[in-house]
Amino acid sequence: ADIVVLPGDGIGPEVTAAAVEVLRAVGRRYGHQFTLNEHLIGGAAIDASGEPLPAATLSACQRADAVLLGAVGGPKWSDPKAKVRPEQGLLALRKGLGLYANLRPVQPHAATLGASPIKPHLLAGVDMIVVRELTGGIYFGQKQRSETSASDLCEYSVEEIERVVRRACQLARGRRQHVVSVDKANVLETSRLWREVATRIARDEFPDITLEHQLVDSMAMHLIAKPRAFDVIVTENMFGDILTDEASMLAGSLGLLPSASLGEGKVGLYEPIHGSAPDIAGRGIANPCGTILSAAMLLRHSLGLNAEAECIEQAVAAVLEAGVLTADLAPAGQAVGTRAVTDAVLAQLE
């Protein structure tokens, strides 16, 4: 299998390096040949070529079976007047590969409840997956700027909503048959369309699935007040961005959470939900688990290697259980670095 690796910026190179080691170890153990090729994206690509998504990177990704990405962005490229930004590379890649469904599972581990700001009794049994629409909405609508004002257009087509709601309902079939769709239908026209389409798809195509609607403001509350109530959550691009960062607190750290971005084609993009964390980049202290678990999602969703995916997930769980934790999770004075966590995961895989 042909896997493109996009380290990107900040801690991206450190965490993807860890995940690549894990992929190689799993390949050895199960006798698979993974071809891993690195390409440039984000700020690193801007520095090298002036563009956040060089054509060579996009075409390598289009030909690959799967893409593993670290993170993009950082203060070096964040001047508000900059013409070109690292984030544009990531957005163009998601769009270019047609990856409209971003799956973000949240399953707190017993070992990391201490790091969560949420009371532990609320977290037992939490097991949700957010399906974030990834190639539409205000991220991709027309942007305008004048001397005195600025605007962003939020747009959704019926088809864009249908396909992501379908994906969420399909996922729910393999889970607890429960989907919560999040919108702001009491104010936004796009949300009213979203609600209509979601209602119709669930009713006509998924009579076995229970669909509920929540307003995004309410959801920001319920997500932490009664997290066990959720199974599959489906929402538009920006709401999904906000709610999944919030939901990461259920798991104790953003650094733990993986994601898979899928479309109709075979290629999927796998990335941790954390950012490039420039403040800790290069110090060897980043949590590699989000990226390692993204590699597990890659094996499952793009390569159909379920046993191998589970093997990685169990390895990470065992390492957390053993208290081998980076600074985002460890009690004061007990943190280890990226290298130690990666080695502990590799040891589990032997």
Next chain:
Amino acid sequence: ADIVVLPGDGIGPEVTAAAVEVLRAVGRRYGHQFTLNEHLIGGAAIDASGEPLPAATLSACQRADAVLLGAVGGPKWSDPKAKVRPEQGLLALRKGLGLYANLRPVQPHAATLGASPIKPHLLAGVDMIVVRELTGGIYFGQKQRSETSASDLCEYSVEEIERVVRRACQLARGRRQHVVSVDKANVLETSRLWREVATRIARDEFPDITLEHQLVDSMAMHLIAKPRAFDVIVTENMFGDILTDEASMLAGSLGLLPSASLGEGKVGLYEPIHGSAPDIAGRGIANPCGTILSAAMLLRHSLGLNAEAECIEQAVAAVLEAGVLTADLAPAGQAVGTRAVTDAVLAQLE
């Protein structure tokens, strides 16, 4: 002083009735004459007149010293194809009165920490106020709808950003001199303008204030992970809507939180941040504290009656401390109703 009361829908009439009793009691105690007149808004106004904000209501509000509102909306008026919605009345009122700054203070009480999903040690000393821009952004931009798609325009002018950031910085002067501005400047053009303007206003006009920027996704995390880090938070309309509902969990219940909406004119609008809660309407179990505390903000911000405002705030604190709690806050089996909480507050005011 001339106060317009807009009960609205759902639990709105119950909670405003409680707050009106409290206002009258404070008036008696301090020898003030408050003239309180009720008008229609929201679904109740649609039912009576076909319009969510009748002209008589708007003009009464324009002439008043202050407006106290319950909540609007409910399933009765929520058909996605409805031509007219209760929420439009509230949005038109905010816009019609020029109330661009919505102040939402969050200060957990020791007595209600048990009801919060957040670990208590994170909540000690939390004291923040969110300044939500209230008359711009995607709530008010052009909306379009066709057979196959829908759109909402998010727009901000330099002036709209300047005035709300100024208000936030002024507030911070009376507090801990610290403002966090929240945007999504790595993706949105409106956010980049927001960040530029906020930076300039703070630098040129408020050299005594420390301004920081946070991305909205990150903020959704930090708000619950390290709530003590925040003093004044300023953000655009929809981000403020989402983040304040989330922040309400710090206080234990949405039902506790008041808000003040202010503009350049003398009239302010005061409303709890909760909605119309149609599921519990008419049952006498709604928490009146958010509206009672909104009445306190009304006395402070519109009438300059600071001692009277504090008197109400202390009364509510004492009632919470005494464990007189509605179902949203009480341990199982120990909840009392709206009437009992209101009576307990009134008793404190005698």
